[in-house]
Amino acid sequence: MLGQLDLSSLGAALSLVTLSMTLLLAVAAWHSGVQTGLRHWAVGNFALMLGLLLNVNQELVHPSLSIVLANGLMTLGIGVTWLGIRAFKGKSQPQTWPIIAALLTMALLWVFRFEIDSFTARLGISSMILASMSLLCARELFVTAEQPLRTAFWLTGSIALLCGSGLIIRALLSLTEFAPTTAIADNALQSATLLGAMVAQIWLASGFILMTHYRTTMALHRLSERDSLTDTLNRRSLHARASEVLVKAQELQAPVTLIMMDADHFKRINDEFGHQTGDAVLCHMVSRIRQHLRTDDLLGRFGGEEFVLILPGLDTDSASQVAERIRVGLCNQPWHCESTPVNLSLSLGVACSVQQGYNFDALLGAADGALYQAKALGRNRVELAAEQGADPGDQMALRLLSQFRHNLEV
Numbered sequence: 158m159l160g161q162l163d164l165s166s167l168g169a170a171l172s173l174v175t176l177s178m179t180l181l182l183a184v185a186a187w188h189s190g191v192q193t194g195l196r197h198w199a200v201g202n203f204a205l206m207l208g209l210l211l212n213v214n215q216e217l218v219h220p221s222l223s224i225v226l227a228n229g230l231m232t233l234g235i236g237v238t239w240l241g242i243r244a245f246k247g248k249s250q251p252q253t254w255p256i257i258a259a260l261l262t263m264a265l266l267w268v269f270r271f272e273i274d275s276f277t278a279r280l281g282i283s284s285m286i287l288a289s290m291s292l293l294c295a296r297e298l299f300v301t302a303e304q305p306l307r308t309a310f311w312l313t314g315s316i317a318l319l320c321g322s323g324l325i326i327r328a329l330l331s332l333t334e335f336a337p338t339t340a341i342a343d344n345a346l347q348s349a350t351l352l353g354a355m356v357a358q359i360w361l362a363s364g365f366i367l368m369t370h371y372r373t374t375m376a377l378h379r380l381s382e383r384d385s386l387t388d389t390l391n392r393r394s395l396h397a398r399a400s401e402v403l404v405k406a407q408e409l410q411a412p413v414t415l416i417m418m419d420a421d422h423f424k425r426i427n428d429e430f431g432h433q434t435g436d437a438v439l440c441h442m443v444s445r446i447r448q449h450l451r452t453d454d455l456l457g458r459f460g461g462e463e464f465v466l467i468l469p470g471l472d473t474d475s476a477s478q479v480a481e482r483i484r485v486g487l488c489n490q491p492w493h494c495e496s497t498p499v500n501l502s503l504s505l506g507v508a509c510s511v512q513q514g515y516n517f518d519a520l521l522g523a524a525d526g527a528l529y530q531a532k533a534l535g536r537n538r539v540e541l542a543a544e545q546g547a548d549p550g551d552q553m554a555l556r557l558l559s560q561f562r563h564n565l566e567v
């Protein structure tokens with residue numbers, strides 16, 4: 158059936174599909190902003206389109222020259238696409254490689270046209286070179302990435318792999334009786350190549366757009382979840398994620414501990430060293446805290462210099478040890494502002510679900526009370542939350558004491 162398809166109609170359809178995909182990628186690249194790779198893919202597709210056009214309309218230029226030029230352009234097109242994948246992944250750009258590959262293809266085809274005229278050799282060589290380029294692209298795409306980006310990477314990689322495999326089969330078939338006698342002869346192998354190229358064009362362009370779309374969506378999601386200065390969870394996402402952790406823990410009847418932390422006398426640091434140093438000290442503080450965390454722990458910024466830590470699976474005793482390690486670690490590793498040490502300490506309040514229950518706000522309130530107690534008792538210390546039902550009058554007295562001490566010390 159494939160052999161009955163009209164090659165020039167297929168060629169025209171392929172040219173139209175390639176042109177459409179090139180335009181689609183060019184429009185996407187135009188508005189791509191910081192997204193790297195799309196411009197390469199648009200340019201690569203353009204070169205590929207010119208190559209395919211020349212290949213199926215050999216009368217446009219001298220037929221023999223046409224085949225040399227067409228394959229050079231197609232090799233260059235896939236090479237630039239490969240550069241685009243590397244740019245998308247933030248890898249180096251060996252710009253000269255696609256040019257060298259294209260020149261090599263043209264030189265070989267020139268030899269097998271003008272020195273030794275062998276159509277079979279030309280078919281085999283061009284198929285093998287294009288197959289190698291496609292497999293190089295596939296290799297760059299089979300990477301471990303966060304979902305859903307990995308799906309887009311692997312989907313596009315699978316298409317590149319299929320293209321490469323198809324071209325290898327084409328090279329092998331060129332040695333058999335399935336080989337066409339000329340490039341423009343209506344033949345099953347030629348029709349299959351053009352149909353395959355058409356489908357691959359659509360899938361590859363869609364794969365690249367999907368990769369860009371998923372990466373943008375993931376970046377936006379991350380921005381909406383994180384505090385821009387410290388890259389910890391913001392208050393809203395901390396609340397949402399902590400609530401999920403608490404629901405799961407309640408089902409399993411496992412403990413969860415919440416630690417509320419507040420930098421001591423942070424206003425002094427701002428006043429003495431400036432706001433910029435204050436910002437750097439906050440980032441330093443977060444990186445020191447992170448040294449003591451496991452992958453499942455959640456760290457969020459609750460207010461200016463106030464942070465909340467959720468420790469799933471830890472009871473009061475184990476969590477207090479973590480809190481103490483964080484406190485001591487920060488005291489021992491001050492931030493340096495032009496070789497002057499900027500000493501910083503933390504007050505921490507610890508509340509565990511075993512005593513306070515699994516409600517986020519209740520845990521937060523209890524840890525906040527313990528934090529005020531730490532502040533009132535002189536700062537740079539860890540305090541445990543009072544048992545549920547403790548006298549609220551005591552809590553109020555502690556807050557007043559803490560404020561009084563703060564006012565005296567400032």
Ligand SMILES: Nc1nc2c(ncn2[C@@H]2O[C@H](COP(=O)(O)OP(=O)(O)OP(=O)(O)O)[C@@H](O)[C@H]2O)c(=O)[nH]1
Binds near residue numbers: 427460
């Ligand atoms: N540099 C910087 N400072 C901040 C940021 N957010 C809040 N602050 C400052 O943190 C300081 C907090 O001051 P206070 O609430 O008086 O608390 P404190 O000086 O740490 O005293 P205690 O908490 O009582 O030990 C204020 O000066 C805020 O301007 C920030 O993102 N960057």
